Amino acid sequence: MSQLSSKHLLGICDITEDDINLIFKTAENFKQVINRPIKKVPSLRDITIANVFFENSTRTKISFELAEKRLSADVVNFSSSNSSVKKGETLIDTVNNILAMKVDMVVMRHPAPGAHQFLSRHIDANIINAGDGTHEHPTQALLDAFSIRESLGDLKDKKIAIIGDILHSRVALSNIYCLQKLGAKVTVCGPPTLLPRHIRSLGVEVSHNLQETLEWCDCANMLRIQLERQEDKYFPSLREYSLQYGVTMPMLQNLKKEIILMHPGPINRGVEITSEVADSEQSIILNQVENGVAIRMAILYLLAGKQNS
Numbered sequence: 476m477s478q479l480s481s482k483h484l485l486g487i488c489d490i491t492e493d494d495i496n497l498i499f500k501t502a503e504n505f506k507q508v509i510n511r512p513i514k515k516v517p518s519l520r521d522i523t524i525a526n527v528f529f530e531n532s533t534r535t536k537i538s539f540e541l542a543e544k545r546l547s548a549d550v551v552n553f554s555s556s557n558s559s560v561k562k563g564e565t566l567i568d569t570v571n572n573i574l575a576m577k578v579d580m581v582v583m584r585h586p587a588p589g590a591h592q593f594l595s596r597h598i599d600a601n602i603i604n605a606g607d608g609t610h611e612h613p614t615q616a617l618l619d620a621f622s623i624r625e626s627l628g629d630l631k632d633k634k635i636a637i638i639g640d641i642l643h644s645r646v647a648l649s650n651i652y653c654l655q656k657l658g659a660k661v662t663v664c665g666p667p668t669l670l671p672r673h674i675r676s677l678g679v680e681v682s683h684n685l686q687e688t689l690e691w692c693d694c695a696n697m698l699r700i701q702l703e704r705q706e707d708k709y710f711p712s713l714r715e716y717s718l719q720y721g722v723t724m725p726m727l728q729n730l731k732k733e734i735i736l737m738h739p740g741p742i743n744r745g746v747e748i749t750s751e752v753a754d755s756e757q758s759i760i761l762n763q764v765e766n767g768v769a770i771r772m773a774i775l776y777l778l779a780g781k782q783n784s
């Protein structure tokens with residue numbers, strides 16, 4: 476297989492195991508490219524990509540922009556906070572106006588779950604989901620799975636724990652879909668108030684006990700408490716959350732086996748993990764960020780190949 480099954484990347488839910496493996500194989504080649512002294516290839520010369528961000532981002536936005544530039548694409552960046560969205564322009568009008576300037580692909584982050592599916596019914600260009608509200612963050616899940624595979628090998632039967640604020644996390648849902656498609660076993664762990672009521676229907680195990688979860692897993696993906704998405708109070712205080720669900724170095728050192736630690740960022744140091752854990756040998760957090768560029772190059776390259784097929 477040399478092509479993706481879809482012209483968009485809207486979510487991991489919509490892609491196949493073969494798609495994921497093709498993205499990984501392509502990303503391995505691009506990882507070699509970006510570690511060379513000359514990091515640029517001409518693959519997307521004459522392709523124009525718009526990065527359209529209706530929400531804040533550090534990693535995803537920079538990573539996409541670097542991936543696009545490494546592939547020699549022309550890049551325009553749109554941020555809703557200083558745009559005509561503030562004057563009431565709709566999503567479809569905004570994107571159609573950008574596309575009228577001969578843009579070929581749209582990378583979009585939007586606070587509304589499903590915004591990308593909605594847009595895909597109204598425009599012709601390839602759309603890549605860079606995060607839609609609490610729904611999906613497919614490129615994060617792909618770079619996460621790629622980074623786990625790099626550290627632990629084939630994901631089949633690997634035990635992955637996703638710990639923290641699952642309820643508000645698009646990273647959690649995309650990771651669950653991606654890891655399960657690759658044959659991994661997934662447990663979600665957190666306080667009952669931060670786990671969606673029907674999460675078991677996705678085929679994951681559920682735990683409220685951090686110590687037991689750490690003893691079970693090969694890899695712990697620590698998620699941030701998303702205070703900006705929380706209208707209600709889900710736990711008494713950050714201090715109490717941290718005492719029950721924060722990972723510390725002594726906890727890792729007392730486990731019978733060495734596990735790896737991940738975090739999609741941004742980290743709340745001292746809440747979900749201590750600084751010592753974040754910066755430890757067991758943390759692969761910066762590997763995730765490095766791999767993000769290669770994964771996004773692979774996705775852009777493969778979707779560009781789908782443009783007229």
Ligand code: CP
Pocket residue numbers: 531532533534535536606615739740741
């Ligand atoms: N992981 C992630 O999506 O980070 P940003 O919000 O900084 O893009």
